[in-house]
Amino acid sequence: MTALAAALAVSACARQEPPPAQEASQTMQEFAMTQTAKGSRIWTVSAPRARISLEGAAVLEHPDIRFYRNGRHASTARSRTATVRGDGKDVALVGEVVIIALRDKTTLRTERLDYSAQTERFRTEEAVVVERPDAVLHGRGLEADAALTDITIYRQETRIKGAAGRK
Secondary structure: OHHHHHHHHHHHHOOOOOOOOOOOEEEEEEEEEEEEEOOEEEEEEEEEEEEEEOOOOEEEEOOEEEEEEOOEEEEEEEOOEEEEOOOOOOEEEEEEEEEEEOOOOOEEEEEEEEEEOOOOEEEEEEEEEEEEOOEEEEEEEEEEEOOOOOEEEEEEEOOOOOOOOOO
């Protein structure tokens, strides 16, 4: 029993490593940010709360993002969270992503969507649903412009319903 007590005493006195340091950040309420290029708005974002890292990346809670095309409001996106890269250009939307295009009321739904300010395009590898006034498209993987007028679904799923009562 003395050997066990000695082993416990040694392990209790052993130096414990400190917990890993967490990245310092700043929390902001009622966050707002605008990304521009050559004097034109690319996107604007507002969120009730944002956490800013030392590198300058912002993690936003329940953001509302307005995307612009040729200086005009083209679409509005909402999601559970969004991350704006440290350089303030690209945006990653995560969780229940919904984008509505103003012009033709196209709606895009997915779980994750990335936006590149350089190309002004959305991209995802996740499952997507695109709802238009005259059609609903399902697929996996997508690339689209900010106005949702130029959409490519990489793996489109087609479902055909048979007529009722056919034999």
